[in-house]
Amino acid sequence: LQARLSASAPRVRIDYxxxxxxxxxxxxxxxxxxxxxxxxxxxAFDIAGVGRLTVMAAAAADGSGASLANLQNSLAAxxxxxxxxxxxxxxxxxxxxxxxxxxxxxxxxxxxAVAPQGIERLRDLRDASxxxxxxxxxxxxxxxxxxxxxxxxxxxxxxxxxxxxxxVEEQAAQRLLRETSNALASIVARLEAxxxxxxxxxxxxxxxxxxxxxxEAARAAVAAQQAALHTAVLERxxxxxATPDGAALAGLEQALNxxxxxxxEAEHERQLLRxxxxxxxxxxxxxxxxxVEASVAELQEALSSAQARVVALDREKDSLLLLELLLSExxxxxxxxxLKPVVDRLETYAGRVFPDARFTLIDQLTVTGMARLERHDxxxxxxxxxxxxxxxxxxxxxxxxxxxxxxxxxxxxxxALVYSDDDxxxxxxxxxxxxxxxxxxxVLTCHGRSFVPLAAAQGGKIVSLSPWSTx
Numbered sequence: 007l008q009a010r011l012s013a014s015a016p017r018v019r020i021d022y023x024x025x026x027x028x029x030x031x032x033x034x035x036x037x038x039x040x041x042x043x044x045x046x047x048x049x050a051f052d053i054a055g056v057g058r059l060t061v062m063a064a065a066a067a068d069g070s071g072a073s074l075a076n077l078q079n080s081l082a083a084x085x086x087x088x089x090x091x092x093x094x095x096x097x098x099x100x101x102x103x104x105x106x107x108x109x110x111x112x113x114x115x116x117x118x119a120v121a122p123q124g125i126e127r128l129r130d131l132r133d134a135s136x137x138x139x140x141x142x143x144x145x146x147x148x149x150x151x152x153x154x155x156x157x158x159x160x161x162x163x164x165x166x167x168x169x170x171x172x173x174v175e176e177q178a179a180q181r182l183l184r185e186t187s188n189a190l191a192s193i194v195a196r197l198e199a200x201x202x203x204x205x206x207x208x209x210x211x212x213x214x215x216x217x218x219x220x221x222e223a224a225r226a227a228v229a230a231q232q233a234a235l236h237t238a239v240l241e242r243x244x245x246x247x248a249t250p251d252g253a254a255l256a257g258l259e260q261a262l263n264x265x266x267x268x269x270x271e272a273e274h275e276r277q278l279l280r281x282x283x284x285x286x287x288x289x290x291x292x293x294x295x296x297x298v299e300a301s302v303a304e305l306q307e308a309l310s311s312a313q314a315r316v317v318a319l320d321r322e323k324d325s326l327l328l329l330e331l332l333l334s335e336x337x338x339x340x341x342x343x344x345l346k347p348v349v350d351r352l353e354t355y356a357g358r359v360f361p362d363a364r365f366t367l368i369d370q371l372t373v374t375g376m377a378r379l380e381r382h383d384x385x386x387x388x389x390x391x392x393x394x395x396x397x398x399x400x401x402x403x404x405x406x407x408x409x410x411x412x413x414x415x416x417x418x419x420x421x422a423l424v425y426s427d428d429d430x431x432x433x434x435x436x437x438x439x440x441x442x443x444x445x446x447x448x449v450l451t452c453h454g455r456s457f458v459p460l461a462a463a464q465g466g467k468i469v470s471l472s473p474w475s476t477x
Contacts (some may be wrong), residue, residue, distance in 0.1 A: 284315075289305070417446070
């Protein structure tokens with residue numbers, strides 16, 4: 007009933023304006039931004055410098071609230087009558103009493119087996135036998151009444167036997183009663199020890215206020231972590247949405263090519279203008295010497311125009327260079343994001359062959375270098391066997407990427423590991439066996455003595471070619 011009422015209760019969410027520190031306070035402490043709080047019947051918020059806001063919830067039409075209050079009062083009364091503080095302690099006491107009742111039933115069964123009619127009945131039978139013996143009086147003389155004496159002796163023997171049997175049964179019953187009393191005392195002692203331990207634990211626990219404060223601090227930390235995670239997800243989604251797709255990347259590359267062409271044309275035109283300026287300066291000097299003063303102003307105007315054009319071309323060149331830089335950075339970022347899934351799978355496979363190695367990949371399925379520990383080697387510095395192994399690992403990474411995206415393709419290797427030593431060759435076949443769990447791997451080779459045992463050891467299927475004939 008309480009869960010249903012909580013689920014149906016209205017909820018209040020506090021949102022703060024950007025830059026406003028959380029200042030709304032409820033009974034549980036400061037309300038965080040975006041926090042939702044259920045309204046049971048009445049919920050009060052204190053706003054610093056403003057006042058108190060009380061949110062009232064309409065009472066349930068079916069009287070569920072009153073029913074819940076009555077049930078809670080009844081539960082508190084039952085707990086008080088049972089001398090327990092909470093339901094957990096009541097369950098503990100109930101379990102102990104069940105164990106005690108089971109042991110009492112077992113003891114009663116044993117008593118019933120020893121004395122079906124009870125210990126008091128055994129005692130009554132014993133007392134009756136003793137009384138019967140006393141009522142017989144003195145035994146008659148054997149010479150006077152031999153028959154009567156023999157009958158009395160027979161009765162006496164039977165009575166003594168019954169009396170001995172009663173004594174044995176009584177002793178067994180008394181022993182069983184003592185064992186039962188000891189067991190009952192042990193159970194009571196354990197129950198008292200458990201209650202003492204429960205009281206000690208309750209004493210050692212911090213006050214309810216401190217526990218609630220610690221719980222609220224943990225909830226606030228969880229809420230902060232969830233908010234940070236939500237922000238990170240939104241930023242990642244925004245970054246993914248802003249990342250250009252294939253068509254946009256192609257357009258950027260075309261713009262980059264056009265910018266580079268315009269840059270070359272601007273450089274060429276600038277060079278022509280410089281040569282033209284030099285020619286004009288030489289012609290001006292010659293005309294000055296020839297006394298052609300009238301053309302000086304015209305040439306100076308042409309020089310100013312040419313210089314202005316040079317400045318404009320320099321500005322355009324700088325803009326084109328900046329555009330080229332931005333396009334290069336964007337292309338590199340796009341290339342990195344596109345090739346990162348391949349690099350991740352490459353390093354997963356390469357971990358068996360080149361432990362702790364990192365690779366740099368370019369568009370043409372080519373590794374430009376490999377970094378291990380603190381050393382970085384360019385591709386040209388790697389041995390032929392290492393480059394051969396890296397080339398196979400790159401193709402395996404692309405095949406794995408296609409398989410993970412639902413387009414599994416077979417990987418065919420034609421004598422691709424002929425320069426590998428025995429250790430590297432064994433490691434490569436282990437990686438090939440790992441890759442075969444995701445897509446088909448076909449290895450063609452003419453080096454059967456080296457490849458066939460490794461393939462068989464990794465569970466590969468060996469297919470041999472034999473001459474074919476129509477006969």
